[in-house]
Amino acid sequence: MTFDEFFSRTAGSHAGSLIVAHAWQSELASDASFRDRLVRIPTGMGKTLGVMAAWLWNRMVRCDPAWPRRLLWCLPMRVLVEQTEAEIRASLDRLGLLRDGKTDHAGKVGVHVLMGGSDEGDWRSYPKSRRPRAPAMPQPHDTIRPTLAAPGPRSARPSSAAAGHVTFPCG
DSSP states (O other), X not given: OOXXXXXXXXXXXXXXXXXXXXXHHHHHHHOSSOOOOOOOOOTTSOHHHHHHHHHHIIIIISOOTTSOSBOOEEESXXXXXXXXXXXXXHHHHHHTOBOOSSSOXXXXXXXXXXXXXXXXXXXXXXXXXXXXXXXXXXXXXXXXEEEEOOOOOTTOOOEEOGGGOEEOTTO
């Protein structure tokens, strides 16, 4: 599977046509090493999906431990937190990777929202994943924390699964 195929599966379709990756999204995913960067793209150009797909590609498909175990969005408005959470959950659900909160975390991605006035869920339930502790004071920005279970062998590759989902044994 190529990143472009993976991206289309992650993004789904719009008006019956598969969504394809923009050049910047493919470039981000194919970067040989993870590094901090500023993604300055106009509204509606797929920043959330592009960053998440690049992260998933490198952590779940390529099993690259150089990419971080957690992806964090800090957003200034509640409505953006809710919109971003919905987009992330829908994409992970299309891939069959969304952790439902009832089953084991292995091979799945949990989405945890830390937002004033909402339940933080169980994002602290996995101490071996080296997650930070809950902040003692409210944060200046509301956040979303997608998190992965420990990676498996580097040789693991995705395989076909039921209902068109892809399994990623290294996640």
